Amino acid sequence: MPQGEKVLIAEDHELYRDGLTLLIKELLDDVHVCSTADYPSTLQCLSEIRDISLLLLDICMPGSRNLDGLKTIRQRYPTLIIVVISTLDFGASIRQMIDLGANGFIAKSTSKNVMKQAISDILNGEIVVISEKEGSDLIYLSVKQRATLKCLAEGLSNKEIASRLGISPLTAKEYVSSVLERLNAKNRTQAVLFAQRQGLLLDHYM
Known part of the structure; x- marks a missing residue:
């Protein structure tokens, strides 16, 4: 991602949102990070700031019903890179997210270093799925x-x-x-x- 790009973090839990903000600033140079805590404000931010290139999206934010929010965002912003970061860490839901246009899925329980690498790979054009279901290894295919x-x-x-x-x-x-x-x-x-x-x-x- 070129320098000076804008990233939107849509996450309703403040501590996790702050952690993602620090992670993105470590990963990307000269990046401007915006944040929202619910679905309506996420849509508003995307509408007002047209050049956002990357969205880190929590599916289960207030104001969004199931996966409808992801579907709407993808329809409105077909070139936006969308990474779902969620606790909905099971195969059927992950498959639906990718089918609806997410560029990747990362479980919230993923470690910082693995998450940074996954986001970097997604920015380089890969579709990345990282799941940390109990009793299973990371699912990460290049x-x-x-x-x-x-x-x-x-x-x-x-x-x-x-x-x-x-x-x-x-x-x-x-x-x-x-x-x-x-x-x-x-x-x-x-x-x-x-x-x-x-x-x-x-x-x-x-």
């Missing part, structure tokens, strides 16, 4: 890993994945191994089933 996962869901072999992604079969094998490791899966089928439950196959089986 663009390459996500493309590989989609190929696995289609039942493609390493050779076919290589052809699809324009890489060598050896590199395809490495990508597949990295996906299995990230999802803590023993085989391809287990990886695909787990990814479906977690909402990671966002454009598959729709």
